[in-house]
Amino acid sequence: MAKAAEAVIAQHIEERRFARGRFSLQLTGVAMMAPALLFLLAFVFVPMGYAVYLSLYQSTLYTPQPVFAGFANYAHLLAAPDFWQAASNTVWLAVGMMALSLPAALLLAVLLNQRIRGRAIFRAAVFGPYVIPLVSSGLIFSLLFATDGGPVNLALQRLGLSPVNWLGQGRTALLSVLILTAWQFTGYYAIIFLAGLQSVPTSLTEACQVDGGGRWQVFRHVTLRALGPSLFFAVVICLIQTFQTFDQVYVMTGGGPDGATTTFAYYIFEKGFQAFNIGESSAASVILILVLACLSYLQMRLSRRWVVEES
C-alpha cells in the first residue's frame, strides 16, 4: 500500500517537473546564479584577463600611452634580482611555516584530541590569535622585537647578551615576520588537524591496539595515515597563504631592509602601487595566479584521489 502510494507520488513529482517545464526551471536557476556570477565575473575573471593583457604592455608612469611589449615584462622580471629575492623570501617563509608551525599544530591537535579538562579553554587560547587582525599583531610584534624597550631585547639584556636590531637586519627581520605568522596561524592549522583526527574511525585505532600496537604505532600507522588529506590540505593552504603574505610585512618592515622581507604579494604591490610599473606588476600577478592555480589543481586532484580511496 505504502509502496504504491510512494510510486504514485514519485510519478507525480516527475510529471510536475515536466509540467512546469525544464526550461522555466532552468531560467529560474540561471537568474539565481546571476548576481553572484556577475560579481565574480566583474571582479575576478575580467580583472584576471585584464591583468594578462596589461602584462603584455609596457606601461609606467613615464609611458602614459602603453606600448605593446610582448613578453618583455616577463623577461625583465625573470632577470631581476629583486624578483627572485621576493620569490625566495616567500619560499623561505613557507618552508619556515612548514618546519615550525605545522608540526606544532599537529602536536597541539593530538593533545587537544584527548579527553582532558579545560579543553575548550586551551582550544580558544590556541585558536584566538587567528581572529586578531594581522595589522594588530604586526603592531604588537613590532613592539616585542623593538630594539629599545622591546621585551625580547630586555630579556636578552637580562641574560647578559647584547640587544639585536631585529627588524633592521635582513635575516632577523624575515625571522621576525615568520615568528609572527607562525603565532597567528598555528592555532588555525591545529583546528584543521583536530578535525582530521576526529574523523579517524575509532574502530581502526582499536583494531591496531588489539593487534598489540602501542601508542606510537597506533599514531604512526592509523592516525597519521588517516590524517593524510588534512596534512596535505594544510601544506597547500600554507603555501597559498605565504604567497599572499602582505599585511604583516607592510606594518612590520615595509618589505625592508633592502627587500629582505619583500614577499611575492608585497612585490606586486610595490611594483604596481608605489613604482607605478603596471606592466611588470601585472606580469608578476599573472605568475602568482599561475603558481596558485598549480597548487589548487594539485590539491583538488590529490584530495579527490584520497576521497575515492577512502570510500
Add this chain to the structure above:
Amino acid sequence: MRANPLLKGVSYALLTIAALLCLAPVYWMIRTSLMPTSSLLSSALWPAHPAWSNFAAAWRAQPFLLYLWNSVFTNGAIVALQVITSSLAAYALVFIPLRGKRWLFFAVLVAMMVPMQATFVPVYTMLSAMHLINTYGALILPYAGSAFGIFLMRQGFLTLPRDIVDAARVDGASEWWILTRIVLPNNKPTIVTLVLLNFVYHYNSLFWPLVATNSTNMRVVPVALSYFLTQDAGQTLQWNYAMAFDIFAIAPVVILFLIGQRYFVQGVAQTAVKG
C-alpha cells in the same frame, strides 16, 4: 586508551605552555597600553601605576568611532550581500538541474583561489573609471559575490534531504518560497558561520582598503592602525597609545570570537575536511 597519569601531566604542561605563548603578546600589549609615557623603556612586567588615562588619550588622538563605523558599515554590507548572492547561487547549484553546472562550480573554485593581491591593478583601474575610488562602493562591490560563500552554503544545502524540496515543488511552491521558507531556515548555522568568518576576515584585511581609499575620513580600522608605524617611522613611537588603540581595534573581533567560537571552529574544520 587507558589514562596514563604521566602522559596526562605532560599533555597539560605542553598545552599550558602553548596557551601562554599564544597569550603572551596580548598580555604585553595590555601591559604596555597602561605604561606611563615616562617609563616606556622599563622592563617591569606590570606598571607600578597603571596609566588608565592612556586610553582616553588614544581615543582623543584619533577618530576611532569614525574608523569603526567605516569598518562595520562596509563589512556589514559586504557580508549581507554575500549571504544573499551566495545562498541564491548555492540553491541553484544544489536544487536546480542546470546544464553545465559542473563548469559553474569549477568557476567558483577557480575564483576562490585568486586573491585580490593578484588582481588589484585591474580592479582599481575599473573602479577608478567608475569614479568609485575612495568611496564605500570601492570597498564593498569587489566582495559582493563570494566564491567561498557559495562553497560554504553549498556544503550546508547538500545536507538537506532533497525530498523536502521536491515535496514542496509538488505542492506548487515557488523556488523563492522554498529557499526562504525551507532551505535557509534549515541552514541557520551555515549562515552564522559565513557571516562571522567573512565579517572578521574583511574587518581584518588591510590590503584592499589601503589601495582603494586615500582620505582620512574613509579609513577603516586596519588602515588607521597601519599608519601608526609608517607615520612615526624615525620618531620614537608612543607605544602605550599605539597599544591602547590596538586594543580598541581588536576588541570587536575578540568579542565576536568569544560569542561565536563554535561557529569559527566549525567553519574552519568544515572547509578543511570536506573541501
